[in-house]
Amino acid sequence: xxxxxxxxxxxxxxxIRTKPATTHKVTTPEGDGDGPILSRSIGRPWLNHASSIxxxxxxxxRREDDATAPDDVxxxxxxxxxxxxxxxxxxxxxxxxxxxxxxxxxxxxxxFAARVYQAGLIAGRRExxxxxx
Amino acid sequence: MSDRQTPENPDENPFxxxxxxxxxxxxxxxxxxxxxxxxxxxxxxxxxxxxxxxSPTYWRLMAKLTDAxxxxxxQSPHAEGKVLLAFAARLYAAGSGAISEVETM
Numbered sequence: 737x738x739x740x741x742x743x744x745x746x747x748x749x750x751x752i753r754t755k756p757a758t759t760h761k762v763t764t765p766e767g768d769g770d771g772p773i774l775s776r777s778i779g780r781p782w783l784n785h786a787s788s789i790x791x792x793x794x795x796x797x798r799r800e801d802d803a804t805a806p807d808d809v810x811x812x813x814x815x816x817x818x819x820x821x822x823x824x825x826x827x828x829x830x831x832x833x834x835x836x837x838x839x840x841x842x843x844x845x846x847x848f849a850a851r852v853y854q855a856g857l858i859a860g861r862r863e864x865x866x867x868x869x
Numbered sequence: 870m871s872d873r874q875t876p877e878n879p880d881e882n883p884f885x886x887x888x889x890x891x892x893x894x895x896x897x898x899x900x901x902x903x904x905x906x907x908x909x910x911x912x913x914x915x916x917x918x919x920x921x922x923x924s925p926t927y928w929r930l931m932a933k934l935t936d937a938x939x940x941x942x943x944q945s946p947h948a949e950g951k952v953l954l955a956f957a958a959r960l961y962a963a964g965s966g967a968i969s970e971v972e973t974m
Contacts, residue, residue: 789921789923789924790923790924790925792964792966792967793959796959796962797926797930797959799962809955809958812896812958813954813955813958815896816896816954816957819896821904822896822957824904825900825903825904826953842931846921847918848957849918849927850915850918850921851904852957852960852964853960853961853963853964854910854914854964855899855961855964856961856962856966856967857965857967858902858964859895859899859961859964860964860966860967862895862899
């Protein structure tokens with residue numbers, strides 16, 4: 737039970753939803769300590785890649801289930817496990833989940849997921865740039 | 870990839886990092902870009918988060934994460950860390966695989 741109390745998601749409730757329930761602001765800690773506001777109400781000035789993201793996740797899941805498909809997730813997992821920045825992202829998530837706004841746990845986790853996804857996008861761009869040279 | 874340093878046993882403790890074990894790692898470089906992102910990158914981050922929330926596949930991943938964390942909590946904090954690592958690796962792989970689609974939009 738002691739382990740449960742010290743775990744990252746110890747207070748996490750089973751609140752899996754299919755759509756966000758609220759649109760109010762959420763404060764998430766950042767690495768520089770500024771604690772900027774990251775809010776859903778910020779809008780979507782960036783391109784809406786929802787369908788792209790869903791298909792990319794579906795393809796990734798398909799590769800996970802298909803033993804014959806090449807899957808670099810294990811390699812990525814290894815590098816993440818040795819990444820100081822990933823450790824900091826996890827600590828940020830831990831701080832976010834400890835904030836009083838307990839009903840926004842899914843949003844905090846989704847911001848964490850978005851950061852990792854965005855890092856993957858950067859990796860993909862770099863690989864594409866190298867290939868096109 | 871072959872010349873990069875890989876841990877001999879990453880399962881021992883996923884979050885322990887030794888300076889001497891740490892060498893070339895583009896995954897960390899890419900995470901650094903996200904971690905120290907400027908305001909425009911933060912806007913992009915929220916856009917991605919909202920798109921993730923619109924993705925049924927993402928919510929299936931979240932459901933799997935929650936179930937796996939429930940199981941891991943019965944074991945150890947390290948087990949929980951590994952679950953989170955697997956979740957993150959899946960997101961990172963999806964992001965790197967999505968680039969061709971995004972670039973053509």
